[in-house]
Amino acid sequence: MPRTKGDHEARRRDVSEAVWRVLAAHGFGGLTLRAVAAELGATTGLLTHYFPAKRDLVAYALDLLDRRSASRPRRAGGEGLSAVRAAMLDVLPLTAEATDSNRIWVSSWDTALTDPALSDDYARKYAQSRDKLRDLIAAAQQLGELPAGDPARIAAGAQSFLLGLVVQALFAPEAFPPHRQTELLDDYLASLGSPSSSSSPSSSVG
């Protein structure tokens, strides 16, 4: 019987799942055809059909990480400061799924820093995340929920805080359980200051 397109799609989904589980357990350092084959209950031979070289497997894994990150569920954040908070909560490892994907992100940094093209790509991704945060921060400023100040600069600080909290929580999940991460995030947001402690909000803009 000829294989159908459905078979092919189902097989791709299985491969993606297996790659994801290997990454979550062993990181990019442990990503091998053999590990994925074992996870899939398939032969290494079958996998070389998908991934002729290790390089193809790594590229596939990076792409998978991108797609899963882009399609992950997001909190409905409302507007203003509450949208800033929701966007930041969306990043933190507060659930098992978010922990896996953060662990895979952190793991990918070694690979990404080694390859100049990939490193540029990551720099662009993080710049986009900062831009998104910047726009949310600017909106909160316009609502008078955050004091004035360069929103891009505030976003760079906020993203620093966020990435470092992810790293600490991955290494010490007992010291950084979800409620503790949320508490630290709220401390951070509070430290950005109430608009009353600054000049009047630029509510005339926008």
Place this chain on the structure above:
Amino acid sequence: MPRTKGDHEARRRDVSEAVWRVLAAHGFGGLTLRAVAAELGATTGLLTHYFPAKRDLVAYALDLLDRRSASRPRRAGGEGLSAVRAAMLDVLPLTAEATDSNRIWVSSWDTALTDPALSDDYARKYAQSRDKLRDLIAAAQQLGELPAGDPARIAAGAQSFLLGLVVQALFAPEAFPPHRQTELLDDYLASLGSPSSSSSPSSSVG
């Protein structure tokens, strides 16, 4: 002629240098006997004398990272808030040397997260860094340079900020040159608040 202890020490230093250069350029993902041998201008055979297995090379590299981090030069920080600032500046990739060592730290996270014993070890290391920051923050509070508040909690936030700034600066050195990193750090320290905006400093303690 028999080899002297001096020869042996010199050779160890050469090996350490070669391992360090491989890590700075290629990360733990690129750390192989072959790469170190090439960097050293030696045969892989000679290196198997030092590192019978890949595992031994990784263990050596992690230990080297530890020792170099422990012995790196530190700023004379004075006391109070200025000591907090100096300790945080000491971590940031503000020089080529600090960039190399941060790049190697970040690279080691993939390896460390994969191995439970190593992961615990990292969790302990980061807890120690937080404790050090906590003590400096508590001292700044007692001098009346920071508002009251749980110094351990403030330290957890500060370390998050610091680690995430390191990561962003490694990926985007043009967007985060030294003066920009310092600016963001100073923003962060300013956001911790002046003691006047809080209750009176607990200068009676200590």
